[in-house]
Amino acid sequence: MSKMTNKAVIIISAIVVLAAAGGISAYYLLRDRGVAAVVNGVKITEEKVAEEVSKSAAQYEAQGMALQPAQLEQVRSSVIENLITREVLLQESASFVIPDEEINEKIASLQSQFESDEAFNEALASQGYDPDSFKEVILQDMKIQKLIEEKVPEETTVTDEEILTFYKENPAYFTEPERIHASHILVTVEAGDDDEKKNQAKAKIERISEELKNGADFADTARRESEGPSGPQGGDLGEFTRGQMVSGFETVAFALPEGEISGIVETQFGYHIIKVHERFPESSVPLEDVRESINSYLVQDKNQTKLKDFLESLKNAAKIRIPGIKDEKTTEEV
Known part of the structure; x- marks a missing residue:
């Protein structure tokens, strides 16, 4: 059927x-x-x-x-x-x-x-x-x-002309949004943590930040120090677009040039240090890649x-x- x-x-x-x-x-x-x-x-x-x-x-x-x-x-x-x-x-x-x-x-x-x-x-x-x-x-x-x-x-x-017309008249369907490939190091702060725990977390992220400034390898440091789930992968978050991360993290990450490491970024999850590996600007998907769909x-x-x-x-x-x-x-x- x-x-x-x-x-x-x-x-x-x-x-x-x-x-x-x-x-x-x-x-x-x-x-x-x-x-x-x-x-x-x-x-x-x-x-x-x-x-x-x-x-x-x-x-x-x-x-x-x-x-x-x-x-x-x-x-x-x-x-x-x-x-x-x-x-x-x-x-x-x-x-x-x-x-x-x-x-x-x-x-x-x-x-x-x-x-x-x-x-x-x-x-x-x-x-x-x-x-x-x-x-x-x-x-x-x-x-x-x-x-x-x-x-x-x-x-x-369906004719080739119909496919081409649809492709040209619906550019939004065939646009890849801006995205970046980034890693981070996270020192967590829980919602109910007292000031002492917050201060300990802040001291730890500041120490890590100094080590990175002095040339420490980001991935090795993430594996050793990061408290987030991406830590074992060297902090690698893969590629992501706007809207996928919390706002404070996203704002800093998308402003960083390739290869740069951020300062300390605070979100509801705790303290982060971000490294952007690669940036991918908005682009159009080639017609041949979407012809079949x-x-x-x-x-x-x-x-x-x-x-x-x-x-x-x-x-x-x-x-x-x-x-x-x-x-x-x-x-x-x-």
């Missing part, structure tokens, strides 16, 4: 196969259990919408984010749109035939990802499925997949656009009615 088709089915099925379970929120218990939308005569009920909104809300709550009524309304709108899209696709793909053995193979593949049959069945039950209803959902998904594969053939070609991105973008256009064409051709919203083609309301 192609990457595009995989993604299409995941997008279309997202509302149906949500990972979190939960009861219908109190907010939606207050909503009239009527019809949320009608697609070519097929009703999407408020009960179904409330069920899927509840699952989505449970996902947020599992991450410690409780949705407010206004946010729930946004989720509801998204759920309705997804259910409408799915219903249009189900109707369009109704004539496709999927052999029972292919459906069973798909289910077996999913089931193999669980430790046991019991764990698989518990997962189904947590989402409100039994084996039969889950099999029906898999059948629907496979029909949709087959429809998309037939009606939206995968795009695989641009090609992949543009192919994916083309396929997503084709899929979106196909879905829009199906919905535009369908008779879709939503309570309180007039259908521009019929001027009817549900």
Whole structure:
């Protein structure tokens, strides 16, 4: 199965196969259990919408984010749109035939990802499925997949001109930020240290600084004296860009010329002495180095656009009615 088709089915099925379970929120218990939308005569009920909104809300709550009524309304709108899209696709793909053995193979593949049959069945039950209803959902998904594969053939070609245009129009994507290669020696000071410990740390870093000024090797000194995790590596921090180190350390490090050693720098971690080995100015990544990644991105973008256009064409051709919203083609309301 192609990457595009995989993604299409995941997008279309997202509302149906949500990972979190939960009861219908109190907010939606207050909503009239009527019809949320009608697609070519097929009703999407408020009960179904409330069920899927509840699952989505449970996902947020599992991450410690409780949705407010206004946010729930946004989720509801998204759920309705997804259910409408799915219903249009189900109707369009109704004539496709999927052999029972292919459906069973798909289910077996999913089931193999669980430790046991019991764990698989518990997962189904947590989402409100039994084996039969889950099999029906898999059948629907496979029909949709087959429809998309037939009606939206995968795009695989991108021209050199398209790649070059994208490269020129998006320079920020292909810019390597300024970076430096540096080492440091750290004498730590903990947040709760008393003045005596702070003074001892200050005396130690001052002694180290004098030794370096007198010609001591930086890496050897770091291995012997540094209290930071990079000490065994001679204090080597590797290469880094702005924003990766604490501000005081960064300011001094990026101001140092190559080969220079700083004075004593104080941060919340303690006292540092920094040596910059090499500086790398901001630069553009050569086109040839990113040609393949641009090609992949543009192919994916083309396929997503084709899929979106196909879905829009199906919905535009369908008779879709939503309570309180007039259908521009019929001027009817549900």
